[in-house]
Amino acid sequence: MANKPTLLLIISVLFTSIFVSGACATGSSTLIFDLEPVAGDNSVHAQSIRSAEFTPLNLKLAKTTLAGEEIVWTTNITDPTDVVLNVDPGTYSVYFQFSGHRTVWEDNNNDVGYILEANETTIIPLNFNSQNKDVFADAPWRVEPNNMLPILLMVKDATDFDYDIGHISIYLDPNQDESDSVNGDILLNSTWYGICVDNYVYNLYEAGDWYNIIWLDPTEHGLNGIVYLHVVFDENGGIFDPDYDAHSHLRINIGDSPLPTLSDWYPGDTHYHSIYTDNMVEFGNPIEATRDAGKTVGLNWITITDHSFDLDSPEEIGKWQCLKDECQIHDTPEFKLIVGEEVSTYNADSDVVHFLAYNIDNFIPGNRDKPYEVDQETWHLQDVIDNVTDQGGVSYAAHPTAHPSDGEAWFLDRGNWTDADYQSTGLHGLEFWNGKTGEWEQYLNEGLDIWIDLLLSGKHIYAIGGTDAHGDFNNHYYCTGIPYVGSARDWDAAMGCIRTYIYAKDFGEDAILDSLKGGHSIMTDGPLVVFNITNEHGETAIIGDEIAGRDFSLNLQWASTSEFGNVDHIYVHRGIIGGNETEISGLSLAPANLEGNITFNDLQSYIPSDTDSYIRINATTDTGYRVYTNPIFLKKVPANITVADAVIALEMAVRGEYRADADVNDDGQVTSLDALMILQAAAGSIEIG
Numbered sequence: 001m002a003n004k005p006t007l008l009l010i011i012s013v014l015f016t017s018i019f020v021s022g023a024c025a026t027g028s029s030t031l032i033f034d035l036e037p038v039a040g041d042n043s044v045h046a047q048s049i050r051s052a053e054f055t056p057l058n059l060k061l062a063k064t065t066l067a068g069e070e071i072v073w074t075t076n077i078t079d080p081t082d083v084v085l086n087v088d089p090g091t092y093s094v095y096f097q098f099s100g101h102r103t104v105w106e107d108n109n110n111d112v113g114y115i116l117e118a119n120e121t122t123i124i125p126l127n128f129n130s131q132n133k134d135v136f137a138d139a140p141w142r143v144e145p146n147n148m149l150p151i152l153l154m155v156k157d158a159t160d161f162d163y164d165i166g167h168i169s170i171y172l173d174p175n176q177d178e179s180d181s182v183n184g185d186i187l188l189n190s191t192w193y194g195i196c197v198d199n200y201v202y203n204l205y206e207a208g209d210w211y212n213i214i215w216l217d218p219t220e221h222g223l224n225g226i227v228y229l230h231v232v233f234d235e236n237g238g239i240f241d242p243d244y245d246a247h248s249h250l251r252i253n254i255g256d257s258p259l260p261t262l263s264d265w266y267p268g269d270t271h272y273h274s275i276y277t278d279n280m281v282e283f284g285n286p287i288e289a290t291r292d293a294g295k296t297v298g299l300n301w302i303t304i305t306d307h308s309f310d311l312d313s314p315e316e317i318g319k320w321q322c323l324k325d326e327c328q329i330h331d332t333p334e335f336k337l338i339v340g341e342e343v344s345t346y347n348a349d350s351d352v353v354h355f356l357a358y359n360i361d362n363f364i365p366g367n368r369d370k371p372y373e374v375d376q377e378t379w380h381l382q383d384v385i386d387n388v389t390d391q392g393g394v395s396y397a398a399h400p401t402a403h404p405s406d407g408e409a410w411f412l413d414r415g416n417w418t419d420a421d422y423q424s425t426g427l428h429g430l431e432f433w434n435g436k437t438g439e440w441e442q443y444l445n446e447g448l449d450i451w452i453d454l455l456l457s458g459k460h461i462y463a464i465g466g467t468d469a470h471g472d473f474n475n476h477y478y479c480t481g482i483p484y485v486g487s488a489r490d491w492d493a494a495m496g497c498i499r500t501y502i503y504a505k506d507f508g509e510d511a512i513l514d515s516l517k518g519g520h521s522i523m524t525d526g527p528l529v530v531f532n533i534t535n536e537h538g539e540t541a542i543i544g545d546e547i548a549g550r551d552f553s554l555n556l557q558w559a560s561t562s563e564f565g566n567v568d569h570i571y572v573h574r575g576i577i578g579g580n581e582t583e584i585s586g587l588s589l590a591p592a593n594l595e596g597n598i599t600f601n602d603l604q605s606y607i608p609s610d611t612d613s614y615i616r617i618n619a620t621t622d623t624g625y626r627v628y629t630n631p632i633f634l635k636k637v638p639a640n641i642t643v644a645d646a647v648i649a650l651e652m653a654v655r656g657e658y659r660a661d662a663d664v665n666d667d668g669q670v671t672s673l674d675a676l677m678i679l680q681a682a683a684g685s686i687e688i689g
Contacts (some may be wrong), residue, residue: 031092032123033059033083050663059083064091064113089118095318135163135246136472137170137231138285140296141494142253142563149216149252150292151231152285152473155197159207163244164236167191170216173228177299178249185230188221189214194236211286224254250474253563259298259499260528266507267499268301269294269355270516271342271398271431271466276323276612277304286469287323290495291330291337293473297496299510301336303466307364308343321364335507342398342401343374344369346380351415354398355384356431359513360391369412385426395427396464396515399434401446403581416467422454422461428516429462433523433628435469435493448628455614455631458577458666462630463545464516465523469495498525503542519630520546526564526625531617533603533632537680541632548664548677552604556586556596557618565623566592575631577612592622609637612666635664637681646679 004631061073073085104365116122134156143149155163198212218224232414233246259267273284285293287304294302311320320341327337342359344366347353352368363480364387368378388395397417404414422430432447434440447463454461475494496537503520504511515521520543522530535542535549558567570589575581575598589598607613614631649662652670664674664681 007563027089027118028086029089029118030084030121031061031076031085031087031116032121033085037184061085061087062093062095063088063091069093078146082469087116089116091115134283135233136470137229137233137248137250138289138293139229139250139252140293140473141237141251141295141475141497142185142255142298143218144258144298145255146219147296149218149254150289150296151214151216151229151250152211152289152293153214154209154211154285155233156209156283157195158210159280162196162208163233164196165193166208166234166236167232168193168214168234169232170214171230172221172223173230173249175297176228178228178229178230180245180247182232186366188229189216197417210291213289213292218254224256226251227254242251252474255298255563256398257561257563260353260524260526260561262528262530262557262559264503264505265501265522265528265530266300266337266512267496267501268303268495268512269469269498270303270396270467270500271305271434271469272302272462272495273306273342273470274304274323275471276304276319277310277470279307279310282470282577284469285473286329287326287337289473290471291332291335293495295335297473298380299496299499300334301338301502301509302495303340303356303358305340305342305358307369308341308364309369311341311363312365312367316561324361331509333508336507336512338509338512339519343384344378345384346378347415348381348418348420350380350413351409352378352413353381353400353415353417353421355381356396356398357388358394358396358516359509360393361390362387362391364388381421382424387423389426392465394513396425396516397421397430397432397616398661399432399443399468400430401443401450402434403443421448427461429464429519430607431464431466433463433465433498435467435498436525437493440570452575452581455616456575456577456579456581458612460546460633462516462519462521463523463628464500464521465498465525466499466626467493467495469493471495498523500637501528501530503530505543515544522627524625524627526623527558527560527565527567527619527621527627529556529558529570529617529627529629531616531632532656533634543630543632546633546635548637548681550609550637550681552607552634554603554615555597555598556589556590556600556617560621560625561594564592564625565621567596567619568592568622570617570619573616573618574606575614575616577614579611597619607634635677641678641682643682644677646675646682649678650675660665 056076056078058076059074060071061070065287072087077083084260093113114122119253136154138152138154139149153168167190169190170188171182172188173185175184191214198208229250229252231248231250235244240393275284275286276289277284290302304323306323311323322337325622327339331337338358340356341360341364343355344352344356345355356572364384365379367379385395394666395498400417403416409522430451432446432451433444451461451463472494475497500521500523502512502515504515522543530543532540532542533547534553535547536551537549539547541547556570560567568590570591572584572587573581574584586606587600612633612635614633616629616631618628620626649670650672652659652662653672653675662670662674664677
C-alpha cells in the first residue's frame with residue numbers, strides 16, 4: 001500500500017453544545033462538521049491540517065428510529081471546509097468513508113448515539129475506539145520456497161498518545177538474541193516515513209490506525225532456514241514528546257519445500273480474526289495483509305470469522321458489509337477469502353458459547369459478550385443454526401472444549417457446549433483443534449472424545465482445525481515501548497499453524513464450503529494423510545462419504561516434508577455404531593518416511609456386515625506433528641437379502657409405505673434409493689438372471 005500524505009486525513013473537531021437563536025429554523029438542530037483549521041492555531045495538528053493534502057470523503061448521517069437506523073443525509077466532501085446541516089431533533093450516528101478506502105468508520109458516541117436537542121448547535125467529536133496503543137511488525141511464520149516475504153508494519157490505537165514515525169528498519173538478527181540493541185544485527189531495509197499517527201489521522205480502519213506492507217526478498221539477502229528478524233520503529237521525539245522506539249522480533253522459517261500436498265487437497269485456516277475484530281482487549285490484522293501472509297505460508301484459503309459483537313453496526317453501512325466488500329476485493333482465484341462470523345450465542349443452559357457460521361450473507365447478532373451493552377441482542381443456538389441453514393451456510397461449534405476462565409464465566413456469562421447443544425439440528429461439526437496455546441492438547445483430546453461419542457451414536461458430524469488467530473501471522477514476536485503496554489508472546493497459534501485440508505476437484509469457494517459441509521476434510525499441524533474406500537461394484541467413497549457393500553478395500557496415502565518430519569505411525573480406527581471405537585492393528589502402519597501409499601484389499605474382514613460402522617485415521621511424525629481425518633461411513637448389509645427384496649422396497653416407495661428393514665439408508669423413508677442399495681448388496685451374494 002502506498003504511504004503518501006494523500007492517504008492521511010486530519011480532521012479537527014471541537015466539541016461544543018451551545019444555544020444559538022436564529023441560527024436555524026425554530027425546532028430544528030444544527031450540526032457543524034468542522035473541517036477547516038482555525039486561523040492562528042499553531043498547534044501541531046492545525047499545522048498538519050494546513051500542510052497535508054486533503055483526502056475526499058463520503059459522510060452519512062443516520063437517525064435512530066423505532067425500526068432501527070435510517071440514513072437521512074449523505075454527501076461527498078471534496079475540500080476541507082466546514083459543513084453545516086439543519087436536522088430534526090433526535091438521536092444520530094455519523095459514518096465516514098474516505099475516497100479510495102474500503103472501510104466505513106462509525107461514530108455513535110460509544111453506542112449511545114448523539115442526542116440533538118431543538119434549537120441547539122452541535123459539533124460532533126470523533127469516537128476513539130480503544131484504550132491502548134500497539135506498535136508492531138508481523139510476518140508469516142513460514143515462507144513457501146521462492147516466495148517474497150511480506151512484513152506488516154502497524155500502529156494501532158494511537159489515539160490518546162500519538163506516534164511520530166521516522167525510519168522503520170528491518171535487521172537480520174544472526175545471533176538470535178532478540179535484543180532491542182542493533183549491535184551485531186545486519187540492516188536489510190530502512191525506509192523513512194515521516195508521519196504522525198494520532199487520533200486525527202485515518203488509514204482505512206479507525207482513528208490512530210496506520211499500516212504498510214514491506215516486501216523482502218529472502219534470496220537477495222541469502223536468507224534460508226530459521227531466521228530471526230528485528231524490526232525497529234524510530235519515533236521522532238521532542239522536548240514534550242519523548243522518543244519511544246518500538247521493537248518487534250520475528251522468527252521465520254524460509255522453507256526449502258512447500259507444505260505437504262496431495263492431488264486435489266487444499267489447506268486453509270477455518271478460524272481467523274481480522275482487523276474487524278477490534279475491542280479493548282484484542283484486534284486482528286488488515287485483510288490485505290492477511291491474504292498476503294496466507295499465500296506466503298502456503299495456504300489456499302482462509303475463513304474470516306470476526307466476532308459478532310465487533311460487527312454489530314448497521315448492516316447496510318457498517319462493519320459487516322465492509323468485511324464482505326473487502327474480502328471480495330482481496331479474494332483471488334488462487335487464494336479464497338471466505339466470509340464468516342464467530343457468533344456469541346446462548347447454549348442450552350443460557351450461557352454464552354461461540355459458534356462459527358460460514359457462507360452467510362446476512363449478519364447474525366450476538367452481543368452478550370459486551371457486558372456494557374444495554375441492548376444485548378443474542379440468540380439461542382438452535383435459532384442461530386436455523387438462520388445459517390436458511391442462508392445456505394455451514395455451521396460449526398467454535399472451540400467447544402476451551403473452558404472459560406472463572407472471570408469470563410462470571411462477567412460474560414460464558415459457559416461450555418453441552419450434550420444438548422451437540423444434538424442441535426443442522427450442526428455440521430466441531431472445531432475443537434483450536435490453535436496450540438495454553439491447554440490446547442487437553443482441549444484437543446477432550447474434543448476427540450466428544451466427537452467419537454457423537455460418531456458412535458450414529459451422527460454424521462465432522463471435525464475441523466483452526467487457529468483462532470487474531471492477526472498473529474508469526475508465532476513469536478516481542479514488542480516494547482512506552483506509553484503502550486509492552487507485550488511478549490511465545491506461542492504456536494499463528495495463522496495456518498493448524499490447517500484444515502479440503503478435497504476439491506475444481507478449487508473454489510463453492511468447493512471449500514461443500515467440503516466443510518460434507519466432511520471432506522482432514523486437520524493437521526504438519527503431515528497430510530488421506531484415504532478412500534472402494535466396494536465390490538467399483539464405487540469409491542472419499543473422506544466424509546457413506547458407502548454400502550460387502551467387499552471393501554482401503555487405499556491410503558500420506559505426505560510430509562523435512563520441516564514436519566517422517567510419518568512414523570498411521571493408525572486406522574474402526575467405530576461400530578452403538579458400540580465402541582478400536583484401532584485395527586492389522587491395518588496400522590509404521591512407515592518412517594515422508595510419503596507413500598498402500599491398498600488393503602481385506603478391509604471387509606475387519607468390518608461387521610450387520611452393523612453400521614465407520615473408518616477414520618490419524619497419524620504422527622517423528623518430530624511430534626499429527627493429523628486427523630474425518631471418517632468414511634460404512635452401511636450395514638441387510639441379512640438374507642434378495643432381488644425380490646429390492647422389488648418389494650421399490651413397490652413400497654411407489655405406494656409411500658414405510659418399513660424399517662427396507663429403510664437401508666436410515667433416512668426415515670423408503671425410496672428408490674433404498675431399492676437400489678438392496679439390489680447392489682444382493683448382487684454381491686446371489687446370481688442374477
